[in-house]
Amino acid sequence: MSMFCYQCQETSRNTGCTKRGVCGKTEETAGLQDLLVYVLKGISVWGKPAADLDVYDKDAGVFITEALFATITNANFDDDRFVGFIKEGLTIRQRVRDSFLSAYKKKSGIDFVGELPDCATWFSDSVEEFHQKAPQVGVLATEDEDVRSLRELVVYGLKGLAAYVEHAAVLNHQNDDLYRFVFEALESTTRDLSVDDMIGMVMKTGEMGVQAMALLDKANTGTYGNPELTEVNIGVGKNPGILISGHDLHDMEDLLKQTEGTGVDVYTHSEMLPANYYPAFKKYDHFVGNYGNAWWQQGKEFNSFNGPILMTTNCLIPVKEAYKNRIFSTGAVGYPGMKHISDRVDGKPKDFSEIIELAKTCVSPTEIETGTIVGGFAHDQVLKLADKVVGAVKSGALKHFVVMAGCDGRQKTRSYFTELAESLPKDTVILTAGCAKYRYNKLDLGDIDGIPRVLDAGQCNDSYSLVVIALKLKEVFGLDDINDLPISYDIAWYEQKAVIVLLALLHLGVKGIRLGPTLPAFFSPNVAKVLVDKFNIKPIATVEEDLNDMFPKAATI
Numbered sequence: 001m002s003m004f005c006y007q008c009q010e011t012s013r014n015t016g017c018t019k020r021g022v023c024g025k026t027e028e029t030a031g032l033q034d035l036l037v038y039v040l041k042g043i044s045v046w047g048k049p050a051a052d053l054d055v056y057d058k059d060a061g062v063f064i065t066e067a068l069f070a071t072i073t074n075a076n077f078d079d080d081r082f083v084g085f086i087k088e089g090l091t092i093r094q095r096v097r098d099s100f101l102s103a104y105k106k107k108s109g110i111d112f113v114g115e116l117p118d119c120a121t122w123f124s125d126s127v128e129e130f131h132q133k134a135p136q137v138g139v140l141a142t143e144d145e146d147v148r149s150l151r152e153l154v155v156y157g158l159k160g161l162a163a164y165v166e167h168a169a170v171l172n173h174q175n176d177d178l179y180r181f182v183f184e185a186l187e188s189t190t191r192d193l194s195v196d197d198m199i200g201m202v203m204k205t206g207e208m209g210v211q212a213m214a215l216l217d218k219a220n221t222g223t224y225g226n227p228e229l230t231e232v233n234i235g236v237g238k239n240p241g242i243l244i245s246g247h248d249l250h251d252m253e254d255l256l257k258q259t260e261g262t263g264v265d266v267y268t269h270s271e272m273l274p275a276n277y278y279p280a281f282k283k284y285d286h287f288v289g290n291y292g293n294a295w296w297q298q299g300k301e302f303n304s305f306n307g308p309i310l311m312t313t314n315c316l317i318p319v320k321e322a323y324k325n326r327i328f329s330t331g332a333v334g335y336p337g338m339k340h341i342s343d344r345v346d347g348k349p350k351d352f353s354e355i356i357e358l359a360k361t362c363v364s365p366t367e368i369e370t371g372t373i374v375g376g377f378a379h380d381q382v383l384k385l386a387d388k389v390v391g392a393v394k395s396g397a398l399k400h401f402v403v404m405a406g407c408d409g410r411q412k413t414r415s416y417f418t419e420l421a422e423s424l425p426k427d428t429v430i431l432t433a434g435c436a437k438y439r440y441n442k443l444d445l446g447d448i449d450g451i452p453r454v455l456d457a458g459q460c461n462d463s464y465s466l467v468v469i470a471l472k473l474k475e476v477f478g479l480d481d482i483n484d485l486p487i488s489y490d491i492a493w494y495e496q497k498a499v500i501v502l503l504a505l506l507h508l509g510v511k512g513i514r515l516g517p518t519l520p521a522f523f524s525p526n527v528a529k530v531l532v533d534k535f536n537i538k539p540i541a542t543v544e545e546d547l548n549d550m551f552p553k554a555a556t557i
Contacts, residue, residue, distance in 0.1 A: 031134030061179025075314035078334030160500030173219035206503030213464035227277035233289030246312030274458035277376035407494030434460035516540030
């Protein structure tokens with residue numbers, strides 16, 4: 001086969017993409033991504049023991065997280081960018097290697113002699129040789145299905161963790177423990193470990209995922225304030241506009257500042273919707289609201305928007321002819337022929353002037369809907385409503401919570417989440433984060449004693465809020481086990497940030513998570529059995545079956 005990739009939920013036949021990714025990436029791009037991960041493992045083979053000898057290379061850790069982020073599904077399709085990452089990675093590997101060898105000899109008095117995996121020694125500066133090497137180092141290079149499953153579970157969790165770490169880093173929030181762990185976890189995938197040790201690394205990845213989400217939450221709220229209950233306009237104005245998508249709030253800030261007073265309005269799309277909830281952004285009068293829906297509908301929505309689009313992170317689909325001359329990338333995002341906005345230099349803002357000047361020549365967005373949607377229920381806002389929530393629970397008006405967080409996607413089977421939301425008992429509240437909410441956040445589901453029945457905490461990056469809320473409810477009601485709460489977990493997943501959220505929940509001991517539309521293809525039957533037996537993970541079924549499963553067994557307080 002020309003490629004093999006099964007890191008996302010929409011992978012072909014739920015087994016693996018073997019000719020071209022369902023996401024749109026080519027076999028060449030898939031191969032370069034595999035080779036990049038291989039090089040990152042090589043850096044870690046040297047980086048972990050170097051850190052153990054107190055020659056920890058933070059810059060190498062930062063590079064690894066940036067590079068891993070670029071390999072997330074729907075982030076970067078640009079082969080030239082991946083070639084650049086690989087060349088830079090090989091240079092960094094040499095630097096880390098030299099640091100380790102020097103420190104080892106200084107401490108032991110002898111030269112290091114040891115058996116090393118190929119990823120720690122292979123070198124080439126030829127792009128042709130990159131393409132020749134790539135098929136040898138992909139997922140299937142690990143022949144044992146169960147070992148492959150556990151290794152990839154760690155790698156995909158790390159990709160999600162890397163996204164959170166990178167978002168926090170651009171806001172000057174970093175945690176050396178997380179960079180050190182990335183060395184440790186990647187290095188572990190190059191060794192023959194026992195099943196118990198591999199499962200232990202999977203669980204540690206979840207533990208560090210909680211730390212990464214907490215770090216990002218602190219970075220976002222410390223910089224832009226705590227999200228607050230907000231009605232978000234989903235209509236359009238008369239001015240030309242710029243549509244910003246993705247997850248990077250720092251890019252949002254730079255764009256709003258640079259468009260102020262220009263006559264150009266700013267709209268969010270998909271996962272950038274929660275930017276509307278932050279106090280720091282509400283002061284901009286030209287910040288109009290949200291346009292459109294989840295990422296997979298961008299083909300038609302980017303066309304009807306009429307103005308330029310800025311992609312700040314993943315969730316990019318192959319660019320269509322209708323808008324290819326007015327879409328821009330920045331950060332980890334890349335696409336062949338797409339104009340890329342360079343990173344910040346010396347702390348200066350990114351330069352969005354080209355996008356702004358283009359916007360001035362465009363007509364205003366075509367209206368596709370009107371009205372408002374309500375969000376902003378991150379942990380601080382929900383805890384401010386704690387008395388009302390507790391009162392509703394104690395009175396019996398609110399009997400159950402359903403966490404319906406995660407990702408949206410193209411598959412028709414995802415209508416399940418809309419149907420489930422519509423079918424939930426009227427005394428049930430949905431806790432959500434991520435673009436999965438677009439399946440139900442515009443439904444008229446009403447409220448319970450003034451509490452909206454859909455509480456949107458924000459981006460998939462904000463899933464930490466749902467953890468904080470659950471732990472606070474556990475404390476308020478004096479429970480010993482988080483699983484004693486009247487909360488069901490019905491999670492939609494698509495890409496690797498959802499994987500780290502899942503591992504974080506498992507680390508916290510949450511059981512009975514319902515996952516769909518399908519269980520991950522990278523769960524081998526034996527690994528799936530371990531997760532089912534230990535954590536009662538289950539695939540979503542039909543709406544009727546899952547409702548019957550949730551509510552007769554629902555806990556009461």
